[in-house]
Amino acid sequence: MIVTIDGVAASGKSSVASGVARALNIPYLSSGLLYRAATWAALEHGLTLDTPQAGRTLAQLLTGWEERGQPLRLRPLTEGNQVWQAERDLTEHLHTARIDAQVSAAAVLPELRDWVNAQLQGLTPPFLAEGRDMGSTVFPQAERKFYLYATPRVRAERRVLERHQDLESVEAALKLRDERDARQSAPALDAVHIDTGSGTLPEIIAQVMSHLPA
Numbered sequence: 001m002i003v004t005i006d007g008v009a010a011s012g013k014s015s016v017a018s019g020v021a022r023a024l025n026i027p028y029l030s031s032g033l034l035y036r037a038a039t040w041a042a043l044e045h046g047l048t049l050d051t052p053q054a055g056r057t058l059a060q061l062l063t064g065w066e067e068r069g070q071p072l073r074l075r076p077l078t079e080g081n082q083v084w085q086a087e088r089d090l091t092e093h094l095h096t097a098r099i100d101a102q103v104s105a106a107a108v109l110p111e112l113r114d115w116v117n118a119q120l121q122g123l124t125p126p127f128l129a130e131g132r133d134m135g136s137t138v139f140p141q142a143e144r145k146f147y148l149y150a151t152p153r154v155r156a157e158r159r160v161l162e163r164h165q166d167l168e169s170v171e172a173a174l175k176l177r178d179e180r181d182a183r184q185s186a187p188a189l190d191a192v193h194i195d196t197g198s199g200t201l202p203e204i205i206a207q208v209m210s211h212l213p214a
């Protein structure tokens, strides 16, 4: 079985996916964490993301690591996904304001989207995949699809607890990222839409579970 959970930034995708994955006893895959890791790699290597050759250069960097036996890999742990490169856990570097600000510029590069999609499509179901285009593009065959949303204010109030920034700037950054991510964020036509501002996290997880086969 494949289940997809897509939605806007800080709508609760990872937390809901983790809760549902735990209940189903299957892994969840955070596609956003792979985009974040590739963005981290680009910044570490001084790649400029807004040039015509950026996508090709970034893809070469990632495949070069692969060929040297040091691939960037998602570890889809149910309690929280990680990304490792060889023996190094990069996860703590990926949820920062710096990556938040740059990730959408990397995520529009077709070569990076192909690389992320290939990583995910190479995995064996059952799993739950979360991101922006999991239901619409990457796993159109998924048995159940969900689209999570909440107002920018609700999302900013949540994220401010995770980032050391003020509410106004977090909300402005979320809205900007929504705009920049709009192209790949259209919900799948057959997704169930859920407002995560309408209940607590356990209630939203229960709502998703109620749409899944017993």
Ligand SMILES: Nc1ncnc2c1ncn2[C@@H]1O[C@H](COP(=O)(O)OP(=O)(O)O)[C@@H](O)[C@H]1O
Residues within 6 Å of the ligand: 007, 008, 009, 010, 011, 012, 013, 014, 015, 016, 158, 159, 196, 197, 198, 199, 200, 201, 202, 204
């Ligand atoms: N009702 C709710 N539904 C989903 N997440 C919630 C809810 N209430 C609070 N949160 C919190 O919102 C934060 C952002 O959720 P997260 O899963 O990181 O979102 P995303 O993966 O979409 O960026 C988390 O700390 C989560 O626990």
Ligand SMILES: Nc1ccn([C@@H]2O[C@H](COP(=O)(O)OP(=O)(O)O)[C@@H](O)[C@H]2O)c(=O)n1
Residues within 6 Å of the ligand: 008, 009, 010, 011, 013, 031, 032, 033, 035, 036, 103, 104, 105, 107, 130, 131, 132, 133, 134, 177, 181, 184
């Ligand atoms: N399937 C996906 C997942 C993420 N992304 C990109 O990766 C970024 C980070 O995604 P995320 O899910 O980790 O972050 P939040 O939106 O949860 O803050 C998004 O802002 C998009 O630019 C994407 O383009 N497609």
